[in-house]
Amino acid sequence: MSGAALGIEIVVVFFLALFLLHRYADFRKQQRMVLFGTLLAWYLCFLIVFILPLDISTVSTIALIHHQNPILSILFFKKHLTWMKMVTSNLVCYKPWSYIPDGIMPVFWRVVYWTSQCLTWLLLPFMQSYARSGGFSITGKIKTALIENAIYYGTYLLIFGSLLIYVAVHPQWHLSWYELQTIGITAANTWGLFLLVLLLGYGLVEIPRSYWNASRQGHLLIKTYFKAAKLMTEKADAEENLEDVMEEVRKVQESIKYNHPLRKYIDTILRKCPVEYQEKMGRNMDDYEDFDDKQNTYPSEKNLVKLHKQVIYAVQRHNRTHVQWQILLQQAMHLEDVAKNETSSAHQFVHSFPSTEPTSWLSPYTPTVEWYWECLLRQWFYRLLAVLLSLFSVGVVWSECTFFSTRPVLSLFAVFIQLAERDYNYLYIEMACFITIFFLCTCVYSTVFRIRVFNYYYLASHHQTDAYSLQFSGMLFCRLTPPLCLNFLGLIHMDSAISHQLKEQTAYTSIMGSMRVLSFIANGFYIYYPMLILLLCIATYFSLGTRCLNLLGFQQFVGDNEMTSDLIDEGKELIRREKRKRQRTEDGENRRREWKERYGNTREDTARNRNRNEAAEMTETNYSDTYSRTGRGTERDSIELLEDAEPLDFNVLHSPLYLNKYLSMSSSRSRIFDDV
Secondary structure (H helix, E strand, C coil), X not given: CCCHHHHHHHHHHHHHHHHHHHHHCCCCCCCHHHHHHHHHHHHHHHHHHHHHHHHHHHHHHHHHHHHHCHHHHHHHHHHCCCCCCEECCCCEECCCCCCCCCCHHHHHHHHHHHHHHHHHHHHHHXXXXXXXXXXXXXXXXXXXXXXXXXXXXXXXXXXHHHHHHHHHCCCCCCCCHHHHHHHHHHHHHHHHHHHHHHHHHHHHHHHHHHHHHHCCHHHHHHHHHHHHHHHHHHHHHHHHHHHHHHHHHHHHHHHCCCCCCCHHHHHHHHHHCCHHHHXXXXXXXXXXXXXXXXXXXXXXXXXXXXXXXXXXXXXXXHHHXXXXXXXXXXXXXXXXXXXXXXXXXXXXXXCCCCCCCCCCCCCCCCHHHHHHHHHHHHHHHHHHHHHHHHHHHHHHHHHHHHCCCECCECXXXXXXXXXXXXXXXXXXXXXXXXXXXXXXXXXXXXXHHHCEECCCEECCCCCCCCHHHHHXXXXXHHHHHHHHHHHHHHHCCCCHHHHCCCCCCCHHHHHHCCHHHCHHHHHHHHHHHHHHHHHHHHHHHCCHHHHHHHHCCCCCCCCCCHHHHHHHHHHHHHHHHHHHHHHHHHHHHHHHHHHHHHHHHHHHHHHHHHHHCCCCCHHHHHHHHHHHHHHHHHHHHHHHHHHHCCCCCHHHHCCHHHHHHHHHHHHHHHHCCCCC
């Protein structure tokens, strides 16, 4: 079993990251470079979170051996003692099922950490600008990405140079490679911890509250109406923006003809347009019309690059709002069905618009089971889950404010881990560490998935996230995960730089380096700054951020606001209108189906009667066949005669000779139909 747990988790985490990426990205339309960079960033961050409990369990094992029997600890480190049941006077120690051999974890952490840091500070920003660029060539996209990231990289150099000067002015410190490495890691973790506290303070309150509100069907339905009104406004704006951009494309496409040198760029832009617009522009284009440089003014390549970028953004936004509107309609109609079925005495869940997809016979989700889950059990389950998450959040806030105290130990998670160490319960240590760090990551990562910076950063599910947002999320994950893990190690007193205890360090902490190189950060910022989580949780509980945004003009869901009430009424009317439209469509389909079922049998009877009369009408049928064959032969002969005919000379038609000939033939016109 040595190293088996590590291998299993590596494979499981990869498929977890792949599943999430498939939910938010479109594998068919996104660039392969974007998908690979985002998947690698998410995978490395999730890997750190899942593997860290194994590192803690291994270190706890070594620490217990050293505490109980120092001689045995020396043998362990020098000769890699073969694990078996070891019995001494005061020690009974078993090999943990997830024990990782010595020397593997330091190499593993070094590869994972430095790869993620190279991604977040160097590669992903460049790839982000490259994917968003509207250039038509690889060279043009690279040039645009370098220009956009010049200020970005310059800021990093300024921060690193400031810390480097701070260390250099102290004569007792020597600038070795280890110390330079520690300065870089400290700068990155400081930036990440600053953002981590903001996101964690929001998530610790919002996640339990979201589950509590999900148990209130009335509140959830009203909020859905509010979202529908806002999304309809955004959808209309996206459609208008797309129309304006397509009009610009049409004008440029009409001015630049097929033999123009810039025509290849126009073709690239047209391929990014929706199909209906491509067909409309193709009908209005004259293939044989030439261009004239003297009469028309043509856009430059720079303007076409800008137009290309606008087309990509407008099409993606239009498709995203359209998909989100359909999903929101389904949610609103489902919530209305739940409200109607709550008073049902039959305990059978009835849908307003039943699904046309057949239900699998293996599915236990019958109408009765659906009624009990949707109308009775679901709200109690969400309430219980909200209470448990609230208690967990309170424990995290308490531990964040008291983890610097080692005597007495006030951090709840440190108390739990120390109790497990005394009982030699390694499985409990791993499960407690995993649940705690998983909850912290859920609070932070869910906030990253929820936040929206206008239309520049927005993670939309159902494959509607653009390349810029995907890579930006990968950058945030890589910057937030290392300080999150260090903060967790501080909560359980496994980081000696914060707890100031002589304890066995994890391999992850050894890669991070000693924070004592910068004492004002290790003894000040890393200890006292996380206490701001308490203030942020209070502000989030009273929705101060939402109210401030509402005062600034950004429409937010505030219960006691007149604008919110107006948007709720507007959303309710929009949902009612869409339901009427869908009902008319469904009624039309039902009428067509009934018409087909009613008159389809009559047509079949008519066909059978026609087959019965075929034998009696064989003579007439043969005559008709002969006549049709003769007709086809005559028609074929006529066509050949017409093909062989010479073109008429209209000057001859008016000559006296031709007129006399026509008059002489007119006497036979009385017998012209004798053969018919």
